[in-house]
Amino acid sequence: MLDITRLIRRSGEVLTGVDRVELAYLRHLVADTGIPFFTLARTTYGYVLLDRDGADAVLARITGAHDWGAADRLSRVARKLSPMQKRAQSDLRRHAITRCRPHRLQRMLTRALPRGLQYFNTGHSNLTDRVLHALRHGPRAQINVLIHDAIPLDYPQYTRPEAVLRFAALLRRIGAYADRVIYNSQDTRTRVEAHLAKVAPPPASIVAHLGVESIPGAPLPDVLNRLSADEKPFFMILGTIEPRKNHAFLLDIWDRMRAEMPACDVPHLLICGKRGWQNEAVFARLDALPADAPIHELHDLTDGQIVTLLSRARALLFPSFAEGYGLPAVEAAQVGCPIVAAPLPVFTEVLGGLPVYAEVNDGYHWQKIIMGLAKGKRASGAKDEGIPSRFIAPDWDTHFNAVLRMA
Structure with a gap:
């Protein structure tokens, strides 16, 4: 039962x-x-x-x-x-x-x-x-x-x-x-x-x-289809917008890139997930973003649309302070999406050496990794850092x- x-x-x-x-x-x-x-x-x-x-x-x-x-x-x-x-x-x-x-x-x-x-x-x-x-x-x-x-x-x-x-x-x-x-x-x-x-x-x-599960990709809304089909690279963070997911860390990195770099060189960040709890400061920052900011909050995507985006993203970013399993990271590895993650024990247990691990007290290191992936060729199975090759995901059977x- x-x-x-x-x-x-x-x-x-x-x-x-x-x-x-x-x-x-x-x-x-x-x-x-x-x-x-x-x-x-x-x-x-x-x-x-x-x-x-x-x-x-x-x-x-x-x-x-x-x-x-x-x-x-x-x-x-x-x-x-x-x-x-x-x-x-x-x-x-x-x-x-x-x-x-x-x-x-x-x-x-x-x-x-x-x-x-x-x-x-x-x-x-x-x-x-x-x-x-x-x-x-x-x-x-x-x-x-x-x-x-x-x-x-x-x-x-x-x-x-x-x-x-x-x-x-x-x-x-x-x-x-x-x-x-x-x-x-x-x-x-x-x-x-x-x-x-x-x-x-x-x-x-x-x-x-x-x-x-192996989920087929699904068509994207026109605005996302144009973004993901563009030559400009984009990164994703996937999950409820709550404190332990550490969205503020990525917003800090993107603020710094926007201040230091020409707008045309700043990659896009897709924040995929609904708003959670006790995160008012992050919500305020998202609400205050200008219309032309390279940061996009998406909260109603289907699983198939997420798969489509992961297949085109330069990397899934996972700067969490804590995770029980980190299912989105495993799903990203399954479709060949690079992963940049905090070195949490559960990630090393389930994903081994596939992700690029970086401590979340070093934003400059993360920025360097992100820009390296943004400038590199995004191809599933390539030997760029963080790209899973021959990853066999755990299965339900x-x-x-x-x-x-x-x-």
Whole structure:
């Protein structure tokens, strides 16, 4: 059984890396018809349980193969839901094999599910005491939780204050209930288990690198197509605009280049990602950019359009202070895009020596690397620094073979 609460809550929004992991699990488990499969989700009014057919129908709507249905009466009176969330929760109820109010969850799970099933949660949503207790004491489920990072505890300065307390409580529940923890990297396991060990011995665990899907490129909007087809080089930073991603560092570099160089020599910077939190100074700098600035903020691109841009970019820039996995960097390597990154342990673990590593306390070094790539020939597979050659990206089949074999 897979918990899909996060995907339903984020209906209508651009998928984050965590969302895409949950989606990959849903796709794989729906397709594996050799065993019974169920999905669980929390809604405004309680919990819904779907079998494989229902999960397949919901998957088609999440991926856009089918449209979500109309909001039902219960959703129409739920004031806090977005229009898309109302439609998503309505379709959950339409396709559910059973549903219940919160206080009846354990009874519902006991009656509807086979004893001893495997429960997977990859989205850090719905991992409440109520749900975990009901799974453990109802159908006697084996509880598997995928943890993406320990950033809220290791780097609280880059996280909203409430997220630190929420994540600490989440780890306590995982330590108390989980039969197994799945980690996306050895670096994540080392960091998380250091926190878990402060309370009790950590649960059994496995490291399984996240897979990367092969996504075809998609046509770009005219303005981006003209930019990316132009001879003028461009660089990308990909991800939510939040403090730990260190966008301010790149803005400083571009400010310096604009001050020191002729405008025609300054490469473009594409900032691809929606605005996050606690980053008002960066937002103000972006809002104050003149219309002719070589810096472009893009927040609604599809995965296919991102792939097209990566295939044409001089490099993906990754000056993050902390990452759990750094999925965009792995995706860039897959399409042959050069990478310039901070020397984080997870990057050296997953990408090895492919990126050009540079400390984020040396903006002049970064500027030198950027201008070197801007002046060089951009060709996938060439031996320019930072360009991945013969990189074999982690794939989902390998991930699931490891995770499900141990389940």
